[in-house]
């Protein structure tokens with residue numbers, strides 16, 4: 001596994017939400033430096049203090065965006081405006097988009113149509129000077145946050161255009177216990193990966209579960 005120091009600090013835009021907090025704590029416990037970002041630095045600092053995890057701090061989103069690896073963990077409604085505003089800061093960064101464009105109505109969750117094809121492709125369009133990949137869509141934040149869970153027992157699909165960038169995404173995923181990271185295609189394939197989360201949420205609601213995915217047939221070294 002890539003050593004934590006080789007991955008460098010990780011910033012998380014929208015890091016105060018369930019996914020950002022859960023991943024931030026797990027990454028920090030694995031030895032990474034993590035900056036949870038927020039629109040409100042004070043809110044981020046308060047949440048980071050509550051999480052009380054060495055290596056994890058709370059900052060505003062522009063500060064988190066200065067990290068060499070930056071996860072995007074905001075609702076789709078805020079995705080485009082946030083990234084457009086941070087495009088200069090995010091230049092040359094590895095940006096990992098985790099956003100699932102989903103809607104919810106009385107019939108349950110469903111995938112939203114995204115003009116760019118996917119949230120990840122939208123990010124790539126808005127951030128032409130960044131290296132954009134996509135990952136972590138299918139993790140259940142409550143499961144990741146549950147300290148009693150010692151193995152998350154699931155896979156993370158990593159999509160992107162550049163092999164080295166995808167490898168960093170895989171290495172980051174594998175800092176989570178019981179997780180394997182797999183290359184799953186180029187960004188043009190991100191739409192269905194993001195949309196699959198609607199199915200997982202429907203499964204979770206019906207069976208009161210925290211479902212994830214496992215890819216079979218990959219026992220050989222990748």
Ligand SMILES: NC(=O)c1ccc[n+]([C@@H]2O[C@H](COP(=O)([O-])OP(=O)(O)OC[C@H]3O[C@@H](n4cnc5c(N)ncnc54)[C@H](OP(=O)(O)O)[C@@H]3O)[C@@H](O)[C@H]2O)c1
Nearest residue numbers: 014016017018019038039073074075078099100137140141
């Ligand atoms: N929750 C999960 O299990 C999970 C799993 C995989 C992927 N995801 C994806 O990850 C993303 C984050 O999920 P989440 O459940 O953590 O979301 P969330 O709680 O709804 O949002 C995360 C944070 O985003 C910030 N935010 C909210 N609205 C915003 C806006 N309009 N513009 C900019 N920032 C805004 C808020 O932070 P501040 O108020 O502090 O700025 C909030 O704490 C979503 O796109 C989701 O589809 C979630």
